[in-house]
Amino acid sequence: MxxxxxxxxxxxxxxxxxxxxxxxxxxxxxxxxxxxxxxxxxxxxxxxxxxxxxxxxxxxxxxxxxxxxxxxxxxxxxxxxxxxxxxxxxxxxxxxxxxxxxxNLDFDAIEGNRELLESYGDFYSTLENAEKLYKTLKEMREGRFVIAIADPIYKCPPGPHKGAFLSSTLFERMGVDVDVVLALPFPHAYPSKTISDIIEPELERRNIEVHTFFTVDSIDVEKKRIYSLEGEELEYTVATVIPPHExxxxxxxxxxxxxxxxxxxxxxxxxxxxxxxxxxxxxxxxxxxxxxxxxxxxxxxxxxxxxxxxxxxxxxxxxxxxxxxxxxxxxxxxxxxxxxxxxxxxxxxxxxxxxxxxxxxxxxxxxxxxxxxxxxxxxxxxxxxxxxxxx
Amino acid sequence: MPELIKVDARGMACPGPISALTRAYRKAKNGDTIEVLATDPGFKPDVQAWVKRTNNELIELTEEGGVIKAVIKVTGKRG
The missing domain is CATH 3.50.50.60 (FAD/NAD(P)-binding domain)
Incomplete structure (x- = not known):
């Protein structure tokens, strides 16, 4: 044997x-x-x-x-x-x-990311954190829900897009005016240009705001801003940042x-x-x-x-x-x-x-x-x- | 001391080379030089768009024998 x-x-x-x-x-x-x-x-x-x-x-x-x-x-x-x-x-x-x-998901690699996770939950790490995010989103009445990424190599490449699509439907069902924002490290709305061309019209139809070349560098939880390596920043009401993996x-x-x-x-x-x-x-x-x-x-x-x-x-x-x-x-x-x-x-x-x-x-x-x-x-x-x- | 960071992204499909550049850029500081080798044809327009968005300097972009070489001077990092 x-x-x-x-x-x-x-x-x-x-x-x-x-x-x-x-x-x-x-x-x-x-x-x-x-x-x-x-x-x-x-x-x-x-x-x-x-x-x-x-x-x-x-x-x-x-x-x-x-x-x-x-x-x-x-x-x-x-x-x-x-x-x-x-x-x-x-x-x-x-x-x-x-x-x-x-x-492993490293929530301590990016300044502010652990605080973000503890405040709002996420749809990436654990079932308990997903439950927490649902409660957070159900309380939202207005503002911006931002989904961003800290490193181009992460589990389930379409995960952030699924999060954007499904959250936009949730806000629609709730009848609230929350903008969904998707920030990605790639030149296009999806790692592959072929797939990006296919989903872009759907993202547009649902008014999902897409930011390309946006790789999270740090998060200021006091000012509620996410800064990118590429030199840009995004304001959020609620956010979830997919951390670097290892x-x-x-x-x-x-x-x-x-x-x-x-x-x-x-x-x-x-x-x-x-x-x-x-x-x-x-x-x-x-x-x-x-x-x-x-x-x-x-x-x-x-x-x-x-x-x-x-x-x-x-x-x-x-x-x-x-x-x-x-x-x-x-x-x-x-x-x-x-x-x-x-x-x-x-x-x-x-x-x-x-x-x-x-x-x-x-x-x-x-x-x-x-x-x-x-x-x-x-x-x-x-x-x-x-x-x-x-x- | 400014450093030369070499990234070999040959054989990687889109957006592999840009992702490899992004990972190298996280560790780089202003004054450093990043040299990327790639074979994916999409890398040429992508790296041009990338330097424009990030306010870095593209000092060389050549193609020889199917290998694209991009040399970037890092100038756009926040302090």
Whole structure:
């Protein structure tokens, strides 16, 4: 029996644990939290007022019975000695390790950002903070709700846009005159120009004020102003600033496997950590040049599950990031060889996203049953097939 | 001491090169020089728009063998 140690019980870690056949692998998952969080749920809590319970499940309930779960925090990973130390004092050994502990949000990197989070909440960090933002927004009667970004590399590239669209609908439903402002570090309204051209008319139609080349440098919570690196400033009534992200903070030996932002340096196809053949990293904690999103973690988990079973599987870099408004949706589809393809907003795609939300817990718990369905979808919508024709 | 900050964004798709420049710019101070290499054709108009918006100085913008080289003198940072 090969001993597989998976750090992190999020989307990537849980799917991988459940995919490995129990006859061949002795699988242990380590996570510091009791709950697995469906992170897009933050949006539905913050802008629809959904309950927290809808978007979290105990990690134990999502893992197959033969998968061991240790609730503890990782303090040190030694890839040379194949050892992991936990805060509770335990030391674990492995034959294969998969690091899937996600990205950390650094609210102390930008002056004023922690105060902003504590005052208003946000739709990015935790379900509790999303609940807080909903309460904050429900109290607004006028003024400006500003969504801004502190670093161009953040989880879920369409997240801020979803926040802008859904908050504008919330204010409309409340019948209040609040302006929604979206400030982005990019030259256009979306990282990809193709997608930007598609969503700009929709942003305009909803009177969402867009500021490009605006990367947050600091926040003055007294004057209620956000200053950008590029030299501009924005006034707010309520604001949320997506903080800089970074990879794991715990010690990893050798330290060269982390880049300057602590992300794990991996081969973008095999997900192997540079210099190792028994250590992988998947999901938001890696430096893979693709979107930090659930679909990445999911597809990388499948690749690693195949590789551990002796297959030469490779991750294509495929993304499928949903961008939704209150009634419409689109998916941003790209891979390592294709930039985002042209797509249009439709009601059907919003329905697909709702369907995905409804199937989420089941897809984590029984990935082997959902695999053929997801594969059929990814195959039918592959960038190579849809190409310039778009979808 | 003014520094020369080199950013290699070759192979990155839009807006990778501008994002890499933005990250380097956060660490830079007035007087520094940032040199960016990129292969994405969208980088040329993007970097021109960027220096205009940020009040920095574009001292070189060349293209050779599919590689775009932009050299920026940092002058626009707030004190």
């Amino acid at each position: 090969e001993r597989v140690l998976i750090l992190g019980g999020g989307g990537g870690g849980a799917i991988l644990a459940n995919l490995l056949p129990k006859e061949e692998f002795d699988v242990t998952v380590v996570d510091r939290d009791e709950y697995h969080v469906f992170q897009p749920g933050n949006l539905f809590i913050a802008f629809y007022g959904d309950s927290i319970e809808k978007y979290r499940r105990p990690i134990r309930s999502l893992l197959k019975p033969h998968v061991k779960l240790i609730r503890d925090e990782v303090t040190e990973v030694n890839l040379n000695d194949r050892k992991v130390k936990l805060k509770g004092g335990k030391s674990l050994e492995y034959d294969y390790i998969i690091i899937a502990t996600g990205a 990879g794991p903070r715990y010690k990893i030996e050798p330290s060269e496997v982390k880049d300057e932002s602590n992300y794990l340096k991996i081969d973008k196809y095999t997900c192997l950590i540079e210099g190792f053949d028994d250590a992988y990293a998947i999901g938001d904690c890696t430096n893979a040049p693709t979107s930090k999103s659930g679909v990445t973690a999911h597809l990388q988990a499948e690749v690693v599950a195949d590789r551990l079973q002796g297959f030469d599987a490779k991750y294509s870099g495929r993304t499928n990031c949903p961008l939704i408004t209150d009634g419409m949706g689109l998916f941003i589809i790209s891979d390592y060889d294709h930039p985002p393809i042209p797509v249009r907003l439709s009601r059907f795609k919003r329905l697909l996203e709702d369907l995905f939300v409804a199937t989420y817990w089941d897809a984590i718990r029984y990935p082997e049953l959902w695999q053929p369905i997801f594969h059929a979808y990814f195959d039918a919508t592959s960038p190579a097939k849809l190409g310039e024709r778009g979808w």
